[in-house]
Amino acid sequence: MRGLLAGSLRYLRLFHWFSLRHLQGHMMRTVAVLLGIALGAAVFTSVRLAVHATLDSFGRSMDLIAGDSDLTLVRPGGRLPDTLVPALIEHPAVRTASPVLSTYVRPADRETPFLLIGIDPVLDRDLRTWTVQSSGQGADVQWGAIIARPGSVVIGARLGEAFGWRSGEQVRLVHSNRTATFSILAMLDRDGLALVEGGRIALCDIATFQEFTGLFGQADRIDLKIEPGMAADAKASLAALLPAGVVARSPSARSRSGRGMIRAYELSLTFLSFISLFVGMFLVYSLVALNAAARRRELAVMRATGASGRLLFCLFVGEGAFVGLVGWLLALPISTVLVRYLLDAVSRTVSMLFVRVQVDGLSLSPWEVLLSFGVTLTVAVLAALQPAREAMGVPPREALDIDPGTSLRPRLIRNMALGGVGLLALVYPVSRLPSPPSVSLPGYLAAFLLFVGFALLAPLLLRQFGRLAAPRLLRLGGQPAFLAAGYLKESGVQTAISVGALITAVALFTALVVMIHSFRSTVALWVQQSIAGDIYIRPKLAELNRFRDPLPSRVVAAIQSLPVPVELVPMQRLELDLEGHRHLFEAMDYEAYARRSRFIWMGGDAGRIEADLIAGKGAVVSEVFANSTGLNAGDRYRVQVGEQVLDVPILGVFRDYRTRGGAVYYSLTHYRQRFGDDAWSGVQINFSQRGAELREAMERVWSSLLTCCGETIEMIDGRHLRRAVLRIFDETFAITTVLLLIALVVAALGIATTLAVLVLQRRVQINTIRALGGSAAQLRRMIIWEASLIVLAGQAAGLICGFILSTLLIFVVNRQSFGWTFLYRVDWSSLLTALPLISAAALLAALPAVRLALSTSPATLLRGGTR
Template sequence: MGAGAKAVGGLRLFRWFSLRHLGSHWARTLAVLLGIALGAAVFTSVRLAVHATLDSFSHSMDRIAGNADLTLVRPGGRVPDSLVADLMRHPVVRTASPVLSAYVRPVERETPFLLIGIDPILDRELRPWRLPASARRQAPDWALLMTRPGSLMITAKLGDLLDWQPGRTVNLVHASRTAPFTILSEFEAQGLALVEGGRIAICDIATFQEFSGLFGQADRIDVKLVDPASDPAAISLQRLLPPGVVLRPPSARSQSGRSMIRAYELSLTFLSFISLFVGMFLVYSLVALNAAARRGELAVMRATGASRAVIFGLFVGEGAFFGITGWLLALPISSLLVNYLLTGVSRTVSMLFVRVQVDSLVLSAWEIMLSFGVTLLVAVLAALQPAREAMGVGPREAMDIVPTATIRPQRISRLAVVGVVLLALVYPVARLPSPPAVSLPGYLAALLLFIGFALLSPLLLRQTGRWLAPWLLRRGGQPAFLAAGYLRESGVQTAVSVGALITAVALFIALVVMIHSFRSTVALWAQQSVAGDIYLRPKLAELNRFRDPLPPRVVAAVKNLPASIDRVPIHCQELRVNGHLHFFEAMDYAAFRRRSRFVWMGGNAGRIEADLIAGKGVVVSEVFSNKTGLRTGNRYRVQIGEQHFDEPILGLFRDYRTRGGVVYYSLEHYQQRFGDASWSGVQINFNRRGPNLDAAIDRVRSALIDCCGETIEIIEGQSLRRTILRIFDETFAITTVLLLIALVVAALGIATTLAVLVLQRRVQINTIRAVGGSAAQLRRMIAWEAGLIVLAGQAGGWACGFILSTLLIFVVNRQSFGWTFLYRVDWPSLLTALPLIFAAALVAALPAVKLALSASPASLLRGGTRD
């Protein structure tokens, strides 16, 4: 017989033996398929949403970089555009183009967009952009921008968003001033027009310099080489550059953003995989039931010539059927879920890491195939052990159907030993070195933790039934005692369901503890470190990464405030250490600590603060320390302008700004050292507290707005602290959705398990009915079984959950994002969840009760045990 004929014969046998049986028990089959579909839908949707976000960010950065081979930048400052002439004369340079960019917004709208200033002639070889054909007939692309000062070209997307048309004059707000611009035209949707999801405009760099006051300066100069592969070319260029100006690859800035998004992607992928992991228990449970309930048929098949491989293939095929069909059912669920997740993921990434604009979902063939492959693999792995047991049925085995698949005591002990070994490996695995921004050891340790507790669940069930049986007999009578007895002699299905419940409850416990710990620590940090009354900064300062100083007239107005008001000026700039972007902030810490305090992580706080004020070194945030490996006692070395800055690290403090961490230095000593008196922002504190404080804040706020409101952002401290916590809550909204879905899948597991147990014991149950047991007693027995299953699952889940929360707080978050939190347990929420989960268990028992009472005892006893 050929391979094709064997395959056809195998499919016919699978359809006759497996599919027909699954179809005749459609309710339990549908429950398992729904569990797999939910898990696969979550996994697929999360991966697609994060992939679309990462893809949007990467494409924007690549289009901004264009065809440049190298980029000239000055850390902590800007590059003189006069370098372009020197570069163009250098034999290794093909072209060089200065670039300025900033987020601006219309006066009448709170809708920021990216304005890019370029030299239209020099930039042609680096970044593609084109006018529509009708505009190109009037003049070359570059001529329009260069010959009409104060002009803009916008994308069609931006025009639609702001209701702008060519020929209109609009007023734009920048950190330094407000100025009118005339819209010349829209340009075609290619190249630069696709950056930021199309929310950009371009102008001539001279116009941008006049608008921003950055005469003779550029953010960077992009260089295209004659021979990009020539290393000596870059070396010869570096010799040409003045002190403080360095050469970097164009991708240097985008790599930092990509790594942060990938860390977030892995975190969400892990959480979404939990739903699939729980669904794996459902597949195991049902395939094991089918293998146990059809041993007589398997014996007949073996006696008539079926090989062990054929039996094995039938039950593995059942697992594959659940995987494939569940994944297909997941597709419509994913299409509904992915839009919600895409909005949530892109908003969280923008708030925490880097700004992204995702307008559309791009289906990735790789992500679709990965989702299919993972779902199929999980389902097939779940079916392997039941298939192996079914393969062991011999031709001479008795034809009586074995109604339950009890676990032998020796096997329970072996599983428990393996589980203990896996749990013992959790700590050493979690301590392994981690790749940058990816907590692989943490996630592997969490997986070992889940598997270890799942393998301990049979022992947990046996001991729970043994310990509680006498007490239950006194308290709940014979129904409770029978439930405990069955739990003591529990089968595979019950143990597997408890394993699934342990996983879901552990995830619930861990996330509740982690989120509460995180929120409590962030609230403490905000209360101590963000304790000012008013915060003043340039317009769109955060979007522009605090590159623009406060205008001089704003600084003068702040200095002229009454003497009873404390001012805490800050000078901020973005620097790079060991390839890691972070903020370097010079601050008057003596003024700062009169109202606020850093949350220190060890060391003598008084000595650290005194040394910081005296300019004897820097202090660094936990995020910066974990990302760079630099700790107390190490030296912080960085290039700032033309000088090399080298100072000892005095101490570490908690800080929950996520864009790379922060380093603080004395503002007085910074100004003496670098001669830079500019302020990036200022914190204003009122010394006189009391009932009139709000009125005093309003007066100062109104005075500053009247003076220079068009160029500054004024944020009240109380509002800022509320915003910080709101951002925190929004960040974990997706996590909460993933948690709820995992709990729903676990509830399906309880309902399926109880139904399976009833089906396995229909003869025993109806024998009890035939000898006088009432329907009420049977209901109580099944309800007790549900309660005991949940009790065992909750006990294991609580133990697993607290260990998992420690992993998430002190390993996964530190390795992925660079921060840890103070460990805090939200006991009210956890204790409130106990009765709710028990109530869910009783609800899950209702279908099983209905099934147990669905037929008369006489008909079932006549029909025997065949299911």
């Protein structure tokens, strides 16, 4: 142990003398690399922390709502009768049974919704915990008061703070069925149920809830606590007691579904954020390789005086680890700023696309911090391994040689290129491997192989590019351009690594531009064809409440007697469950819908599919549903709807960009005949009048419906809805844009570092040129030509890599992660505009190298200065 400690101290002293002093002596390039690593690590850390906080908030809310229940009874597509509760309590396997209702409501004077939960305070006490803030009477009094005082609620402290509410106040709450006045009985302590939805929650007695919503005798679910030792047989023993269509599920089923969708999004962002670290890896490689090459004579002297190759290897691996550690420490303050932006953007995107999330604060996860540290350090150490290996192989005889050149040997270049081609050949077969649910591991692995493959090809690309360009550049740009091409051909490790970083960043940029444009173009087409109505009407907060509440009968009557000629497209929406897969089921009058709108079909005879759908011969499913369940045209769609089972063939698959499990459409007429359900979940209104008369007709309808039932419905102008969908789409890619810009910044730092390295390596040659009469202007042009060639080579290879990557993202990653694909579209205008800007930014990175090249006198040559 003592010997190990002494050896470690000797190593640290040598590391300080040999490595740290050298890094300090070349501060500019060291700082550039540290900044690149810090940015990459900050992005990776911030993304992980933001998604972890979102996932933690959602999971905590779901767990608190589920409480200590062992089983949950639900009826897919409907609600249960609460008269089941007495019979369940008498069952020998059941310790307690508690009915639960929940809905989102809003204050009459505000648009901000919150969750209202109705429970039986007596039956629920063994399942969920909550306490009220002390009022001197004790908690038991408050429990009883909730039952004894109809129309009373207890609210979360965060809700009270948000709206300025206090105990004893009267508040008016709006539901799709009615608006009613509630009395705030007390404020909840900040524990138990009070933590659901970040504290934006209210509780009331279930009888009060049923009166408010009109759901007399009904419950969303009944939570059960099973007697110890009887859990294994509980489902089977309860089956005979349950009415048709009621099923027993795990309380965590909904939580698992939501977590799965968020984790798919997390993996997507993690991959994008890792790209910045991956680009930073090239910077570390370049720095350590330069340090090893510039000190070959020192290494040879050390070997000649007894230093082992293993010691030299450890010194350079230590340099990589040191850069990774310091870069990670610098990333921490950057992360504290970045994570606040990302937290809001991530939670908003998750709420819009997957499940509603209210993040009440940022929780610092030790695991995420440790993961960030481990990944950053691992990336830096891996980047240093090859230069360290080269350093340990320096023979002692080089102590008498002065040649700090770093050109790659032709054989090594060929071997690297062959390895790159091999990795590229694996991209397609790897992308076709089976994928876990909602996680595109094959897609991300194929993308990583693509990046590494192109990076390994970079040295050969540069050598061939420099060889072919040199004679042409001599005619085009004279001797400065010719020398730049020659240096590019022989520059070796540093330039190849920088080009690899630029290839990665440009490929990511190209792929995301293509993917986002393809996605937006397809969504715009979908919006124009599928959401072509003039006005859409649905109950208040219908989206948040998953369309469980129908339009009140008085609203339906008012719509059917509108004062202008219209065509109505009513629909009934249900959230159903197919073997654990939640999805939207919609019964719709497709014949009326098709007069104005159309589905975008993904194959088959569109006319035949639509005719069979109208005739009730089957259902059609969205691409998301088909990819998530594996059911396609020709398969059977068999699902429990209330007390009955719907079993019909799948007629076709259409594009649809709503998430949350996808959608299934069926004929409204035949749905009513099967299930006797005449309710409307919403209606699309199409006006017969067009042109100048349309606006007047819409205003009359708008005014008429607002007057009769404005508090209970949401009316959306079709044009505004279409714009809102596209705005939501743009917001979901805001995070992607930030990650992309940071990756490009890191790549620019790589170019700046590379050019500085090339200048430092060639200081003797540069001073010789100046001593022989070369002007400062010629040297500037030579370095600018070098930068231009590096950028040109990186962008050309990056474009090729990017188009391959965009295909992976569109047809593999998105399909496996989210269930959808898009029509492939290339935004040439954006690419042709952005790529010159990237070139200009990269060329600006050449300015420090120009100043460095002209910073010393040619007389340095006479002193043998090579540093």
